[in-house]
Amino acid sequence: MNGAPTMRAHSQQDIRAADVDLRVISHAERDRLHGRACARCGAPSPHRPAGYAFAVGRDGGRLGWPVRVCSNCPTSGG
Numbered sequence: 002m003n004g005a006p007t008m009r010a011h012s013q014q015d016i017r018a019a020d021v022d023l024r025v026i027s028h029a030e031r032d033r034l035h036g037r038a039c040a041r042c043g044a045p046s047p048h049r050p051a052g053y054a055f056a057v058g059r060d061g062g063r064l065g066w067p068v069r070v071c072s073n074c075p076t077s078g079g
C-alpha cells in the first residue's frame with residue numbers, strides 16, 4: 002500500500018460514501034444522484050429519502066444532492 006490519496010472508490014457502492022466528481026460521473030452515478038436509482042445499491046425506483054450525496058463540480062464547489070434508497074437499504078450510512 003502506498004500513502005498517496007486514493008481515487009474515489011469504484012461506483013458500485015453507496016453514492017453517499019464519497020464525493021462524486023461531476024466531470025467524470027457515470028450514468029449509473031448520475032441516476033443515483035438524481036434519485037432514479039437507489040443511492041446505495043443502484044436498484045431502480047427508490048422511494049425513501051436518504052439524506053444527501055455530495056458532488057464536486059467543475060469549479061470545485063461542493064453540491065449536496067438529496068438522494069433516495071430502495072426498501073432494502075438503510076436510509077443512513079454508507
Ligand SMILES: [Zn+2]
Nearest residue numbers: 039042071074
Ligand atoms: Zn438499495
